[in-house]
Amino acid sequence: MTETSAPLVAMRGITKRFGGVTALEAVDLDLHAGEVLAIVGDNGAGKSTLIKILTGVLRPTAGSMLLEGQELTMNSHSDAIEHGIDAVYQTLALADHLTPAANMFLGSELTKKLLGLEILDNKRMRSEAERTLRERLGVTLRSMDVPTDSLSGGQRQAIAIARAVYHSDLKVLVMDEPTAALGPRETSRTLKLIETVRDQGLGVIVISHSLDDVFAISDRIQIMRRGRRAGVVKTTESDIASVLGMMVGAASDQAA
Numbered sequence: 445m446t447e448t449s450a451p452l453v454a455m456r457g458i459t460k461r462f463g464g465v466t467a468l469e470a471v472d473l474d475l476h477a478g479e480v481l482a483i484v485g486d487n488g489a490g491k492s493t494l495i496k497i498l499t500g501v502l503r504p505t506a507g508s509m510l511l512e513g514q515e516l517t518m519n520s521h522s523d524a525i526e527h528g529i530d531a532v533y534q535t536l537a538l539a540d541h542l543t544p545a546a547n548m549f550l551g552s553e554l555t556k557k558l559l560g561l562e563i564l565d566n567k568r569m570r571s572e573a574e575r576t577l578r579e580r581l582g583v584t585l586r587s588m589d590v591p592t593d594s595l596s597g598g599q600r601q602a603i604a605i606a607r608a609v610y611h612s613d614l615k616v617l618v619m620d621e622p623t624a625a626l627g628p629r630e631t632s633r634t635l636k637l638i639e640t641v642r643d644q645g646l647g648v649i650v651i652s653h654s655l656d657d658v659f660a661i662s663d664r665i666q667i668m669r670r671g672r673r674a675g676v677v678k679t680t681e682s683d684i685a686s687v688l689g690m691m692v693g694a695a696s697d698q699a700a
């Protein structure tokens with residue numbers, strides 16, 4: 445189904461150089477609405493650099509990007525958010541001592557007028573946070589009035605995703621190593637969250653070193669090797685051994 449529709453995101457010929465280091469060389473990427481695309485590859489293969497370009501954090505040295513068929517140029521991460529592209533990182537930027545609602549609205553607090561003064565509307569932020577977690581992600585916290593560092597890794601992940609889905613008309617969600625710091629139960633909850641968001645029609649990109657997670661969650665897998673796209677496979681038509689083979693490349697290539 446997704447193969448026939450135009451891609452939500454198309455990255456074309458993306459090259460990124462850091463001084464003398466070529467992190468990416470003419471990389472393409474297609475992402476469709478309602479799919480999870482996993483990006484895999486060894487350390488230094490260029491995965492994070494590629495998604496930093498997609499999320500406006502880095503500018504490509506060369507190449508172009510299309511969002512829903514329109515040329516996409518971005519100068520900052522906030523440009524990406526404005527276009528409906530956001531990311532949730534492994535090192536979740538959450539303020540540990542603040543409540544889930546305060547974290548969700550950090551830097552974009554809801555306010556109300558009281559006696560001519562603009563004050564924080566804590567009650568509404570709390571109810572909006574609670575509603576977003578429940579309706580968009582199917583997550584109910586035991587209490588909304590606890591510091592975020594008392595929550596589990598999976599719950600923290602949910603808050604970070606809720607923040608992304610609440611604040612923009614989100615079309616593309618990127619997750620760099622979402623399960624790296626999580627135990628097995630939290631990992632399966634996070635994979636469930638990813639499915640929930642995908643089923644709402646978003647395009648989701650997941651970078652992961654866990655091929656088990658990748659095969660559990662993704663619709664397609666893009667394999668990166670030494671800054672190039674080594675292949676793209678449909679998850680149901682591939683297996684861990686062949687993806688690993690593409691990640692490390694041929695023996696001659698390794699010896700060179």
Ligand SMILES: Nc1ncnc2c1ncn2[C@@H]1O[C@H](COP(=O)(O)OP(=O)(O)OP(=O)(O)O)[C@@H](O)[C@H]1O
Pocket residue numbers: 462465466467485486487488489490491492493494
């Ligand atoms: N800011 C930078 N300055 C110089 N080189 C960089 C910079 N960022 C990344 N690189 C280089 O670009 C290459 C790709 O790095 P990148 O972080 O994209 O890899 P990765 O696939 O995400 O790896 P990992 O699995 O370890 O996270 C590496 O050789 C890295 O050293």
Ligand SMILES: [Mg+2]
Pocket residue numbers: 491492493
């Ligand atoms: Mg990385």
